[in-house]
Amino acid sequence: MFTLVPVNFFDPGSARQALQEVAPLAETDSVAFKQLPRYGAVLIYNIPSGTDVPPGIFDILDRLHECTEYNKVLCSWKGGILSLAIAQGKSLLLANEYPAPDFTTAQYYIFFAMKSLQLNPEVTTISFLHGLTEEERMALYRYFKAVETL
Numbered sequence: 001m002f003t004l005v006p007v008n009f010f011d012p013g014s015a016r017q018a019l020q021e022v023a024p025l026a027e028t029d030s031v032a033f034k035q036l037p038r039y040g041a042v043l044i045y046n047i048p049s050g051t052d053v054p055p056g057i058f059d060i061l062d063r064l065h066e067c068t069e070y071n072k073v074l075c076s077w078k079g080g081i082l083s084l085a086i087a088q089g090k091s092l093l094l095a096n097e098y099p100a101p102d103f104t105t106a107q108y109y110i111f112f113a114m115k116s117l118q119l120n121p122e123v124t125t126i127s128f129l130h131g132l133t134e135e136e137r138m139a140l141y142r143y144f145k146a147v148e149t150l
Contacts, residue, residue: 001025002045002055004095007035010042019044036061039092056083057095059129064092066150069125074150075110076129082106084113093117103136111143121145 001023010018016031025031028049033042045055056076064074064085072087082100086093094113100106114121125146132140132149140147 002043004041004043007040007042015044056081057097060085063150067127071119071124073124073126077106082109
């Protein structure tokens with residue numbers, strides 16, 4: 001679980017409270033945060049007891065700027081989780097993770113996010129942090145201008 005907070009509104013002392021406002025936390029969960037100066041935001045996230053794995057959105061947000069188009073769509077789909085970030089120019093519009101046990105569900109969330117932001121897939125390049133099967137790539141090519149792997 002994570003949330004993004006504009007850097008101007010971030011208070012390290014209330015990071016746990018900020019995260020609890022958007023997601024339930026176990027008392028044993030630790031809360032950490034990471035500055036994202038490129039987007040003027042702070043990523044607040046939980047670390048479940050017994051783990052030290054940061055959310056998958058970390059890699060997405062670290063590499064989103066590598067997308068060369070004005071509309072930037074960067075995804076990772078692994079372990080049944082779709083991590084997705086969308087930006088226009090230097091403005092981060094969305095960063096979220098969705099349960100997606102299959103690729104059809106992952107596509108649904110991608111298209112839903114793009115529609116909610118009023119972005120046209122036909123003029124957008126979608127990028128993934130990992131390789132796709134030829135079938136997955138072709139399914140996306142039906143809708144997007146291009147499909148890339150970073």
